[in-house]
Amino acid sequence: MAFPTPNCSARDFLLSVFSSRSDNERRSDIPSVTLTFAQSLDGKISGKDGKQLLLSCPESMLMTHWMRSMHDAILVGIGTALNDNPQLNTRLIPEGLRPTSLPRPVVLDAHLRLHVDCKLLNNFRQGTGLQPWIFCSSDSLGARERRSALIAAGAVVFEVSCENGLLSIPQVLAELSKQGIKSLMVEGGATVINGFLKYAHKPYCQGDPLGLDTIIITTTAPILVGDDGTGYKVGFSEEQRNDLPHLQHIRTEVMGKDSVAAVRISHCV
Numbered sequence: 210m211a212f213p214t215p216n217c218s219a220r221d222f223l224l225s226v227f228s229s230r231s232d233n234e235r236r237s238d239i240p241s242v243t244l245t246f247a248q249s250l251d252g253k254i255s256g257k258d259g260k261q262l263l264l265s266c267p268e269s270m271l272m273t274h275w276m277r278s279m280h281d282a283i284l285v286g287i288g289t290a291l292n293d294n295p296q297l298n299t300r301l302i303p304e305g306l307r308p309t310s311l312p313r314p315v316v317l318d319a320h321l322r323l324h325v326d327c328k329l330l331n332n333f334r335q336g337t338g339l340q341p342w343i344f345c346s347s348d349s350l351g352a353r354e355r356r357s358a359l360i361a362a363g364a365v366v367f368e369v370s371c372e373n374g375l376l377s378i379p380q381v382l383a384e385l386s387k388q389g390i391k392s393l394m395v396e397g398g399a400t401v402i403n404g405f406l407k408y409a410h411k412p413y414c415q416g417d418p419l420g421l422d423t424i425i426i427t428t429t430a431p432i433l434v435g436d437d438g439t440g441y442k443v444g445f446s447e448e449q450r451n452d453l454p455h456l457q458h459i460r461t462e463v464m465g466k467d468s469v470a471a472v473r474i475s476h477c478v
């Protein structure tokens with residue numbers, strides 16, 4: 210009996226998870242959202258002072274790259290962009306199996322702090338990555354020079370309003386949809402995860418773009434980071450805590466030493 214290779218099982222896992230999205234859950238005016246991150250057994254996503262950690266094992270990391278290949282765009286916050294200097298590409302998928310289309314990198318960066326020599330912009334200039342899209346605040350008037358420098362370095366800059374000091378997630382999603390993005394993978398970091406989880410909460414759900422079609426895929430590594438690591442926290446108010454979103458289990462798989470779980474936020478359906 211032939212057993213699937215790890216590549217196939219990671220890909221098959223994702224295909225089965227995403228095929229569980231029914232057509233009537235898809236909206237044409239905003240992308241489908243997949244929220245994903247890796248955490249330690251004690252719920253940390255990075256080390257002391259945000260130090261980037263390799264939590265995922267090779268098998269689950271490959272799964273993450275397959276997941277990237279199945280989305281039109283990959284979004285991170287500026288905290289992650291500055292701290293990790295990520296590439297957000299699909300380089301771990303063996304050539305020959307790797308889809309030719311690349312995901313679009315998207316950064317939430319209200320004050321245009323992204324470095325012009327970051328890997329995302331370098332990859333674009335070298336022809337190995339798509340042009341990064343940066344969302345900034347429509348109030349970031351003081352950032353005119355940084356905007357020009359980023360555009361000269363290859364970025365496309367979009368403006369949206371801020372809500373409570375952070376960029377408006379509905380406006381970001383609406384603009385992405387306008388630009389042809391149908392599926393969005395949100396990779397973190399802590400503040401962005403908090404923002405998207407909070408936004409998916411029921412009180413915001415009336416006409417809420419996220420609540421209808423959000424899948425969360427978490428990798429849990431059998432590693433302890435310790436109390437000085439960085440965790441994510443949702444930050445629900447006391448009232449919201451009495452009425453948390455319901456998570457509907459889709460599928461859990463062991464990949465290498467890690468456990469990968471997929472759930473859907475189902476309170477709206």
Ligand SMILES: NC(=O)C1=CN([C@@H]2O[C@H](COP(=O)(O)OP(=O)(O)OC[C@H]3O[C@@H](n4cnc5c(N)ncnc54)[C@H](OP(=O)(O)O)[C@@H]3O)[C@@H](O)[C@H]2O)C=CC1
Nearest residue numbers: 246247255259286287288289319376397398399400401404
């Ligand atoms: N284990 C894992 O899977 C992952 C771990 N990480 C880790 O996470 C850490 C970074 O997390 P963190 O510092 O919280 O930074 P984030 O990457 O979450 O970026 C947060 C910043 O993004 C900007 N932003 C703009 N709009 C929004 C919005 N609506 N919601 C949230 N953020 C918004 C804000 O900065 P501004 O006001 O300037 O716009 C905000 O401070 C790093 O240590 C990294 O290694 C990151 C990704 C995955």
Ligand SMILES: Nc1nc(O)c(N)c(N[C@@H]2O[C@H](COP(=O)(O)O)[C@@H](O)[C@H]2O)n1
Nearest residue numbers: 247262263264265273293295296297396
């Ligand atoms: N899946 C996963 N496992 C980990 O252990 C991680 N640290 C991360 N981090 C995310 O991946 C980004 C780095 O991407 P590149 O390798 O540079 O393409 C990092 O910024 C986090 O978003 N993910």
